[in-house]
Amino acid sequence: DAKTTQPNSMESNEEEPVHLPCNHSTISGTDYIHWYRQLPSQGPEYVIHGLTSNVNNRMASLAIAEDRKSSTLILHRATLRDAAVYYCILRDGDGGGADGLTFGKGTHLIIQP
């Protein structure tokens, strides 16, 4: 799987939008962009995934650049419960379950009350 680059940490205020960037300049045409997050002392939790078009679900939105070399996870209104490490992961193809996911260091999101 191609490599992703994320900032080590970000801070935001409660009830404000948060934009978490991810660079993946070596992404291939069949790589899907997945986001997981890991709350303190918990296992990872799926957030969202996409291929080319922007995606929305109840948790977040995913904005994918036109050249697909970068993407942004958007939390529309952060709460204290969103404080977690967010992982941007590339996966060849749409399926695969949790087979061989490559978790990097992720972005540690800190939410200030």
Place this chain on the structure above:
Amino acid sequence: NAGVMQNPRHLVRRRGQEARLRCSPMKGHSHVYWYRQLPEEGLKFMVYLQKENIIDESGMPKERFSAEFPKEGPSILRIQQVVRGDSAAYFCASSPSRGSTEAFFGQGTRLTVV
């Protein structure tokens, strides 16, 4: 519908002992994955199992580690003759099929080797 259940949540073993970690997947899920997270590091894939079969063990250490997912009962990750370097959080995930996009992770077992 209960989530992925892992037990024990915390396990302490002396060097040289065996550690057995259990994972019960979500109801209806027949695919199980094990990951290890060393202190201050990201999660690393270890092994992927379907009922009674190992599908992908490319991340498993060659020695002392084994995994099974029997027809009945939970999946077991077994570590023989544990060493201090095995101290980590071990997470299990499950999915209903190989084609699933989303996998569900348990809360992990934190193994401490003293």
